[in-house]
Amino acid sequence: MAKERVTDIVERLVLPIVEKEQVELVDVEFQKAGANWYLRVFIDKPGGVDIDDCSRVSEQLSEQLDIVDPIPESYFLEVSSPGAERPLKKPADFERAIGEHVYVSLYEPIDGSKSFEGTLLSYDGEQLELDVRVKTRSRKVTVPLAKVALARLAVEL
Structure with a gap:
């Protein structure tokens, strides 16, 4: 059986959180930039998300990530808006x-x-x-x- 990708695990963990917070999950990225790994979660809602939306999702997701611990290396968690040039995937x-x-x-x-x-x-x-x-x-x-x-x-x- 193939090993599950980090982004798939994180997506599964964050979906109930974004549903509860009434925001949309736009994308999940896990990338290395320089010496550091970044787990980026992009959320949105009609009218756009604010810092409080991002903070609530980040706190809850961080708790879930601590429990499941799917990422062996150190990383930075970022929860943000996809911005004006939002990706089109779905x-x-x-x-x-x-x-x-x-x-x-x-x-x-x-x-x-x-x-x-x-x-x-x-x-x-x-x-x-x-x-x-x-x-x-x-x-x-x-x-x-x-x-x-x-x-x-x-x-x-």
Whole structure:
């Protein structure tokens, strides 16, 4: 049996907490930066989260992590908002982002490009349709979800 990933364990631990606190779990990351490991939990809610939301989730999750102890190395726990350029990972994320300005990078190029920025026109579970501006022209690009390496909301300049 494959060893369970830290992010999967943390997600399982934090889901009842975010449900109780009436916030949404956006993402969980466990990454090394320099000499340190960081466990980052991103939460959100309509209107955005505040420091109190983050603090409540952090305290409760920290207690659960102390009990389960899934991470052998030392790490820093950070609970925060995903920010204005929130990642799009789940079907609900893409559905909520229809009509929004997004950035999408790909594993392999489409029409010679590995990244697109524009308005998300539609999402059907298998592909995205974007309205991309190139200088003064607008064109539609269809992106198979299987080719998406990263998708996030983007701040339109």
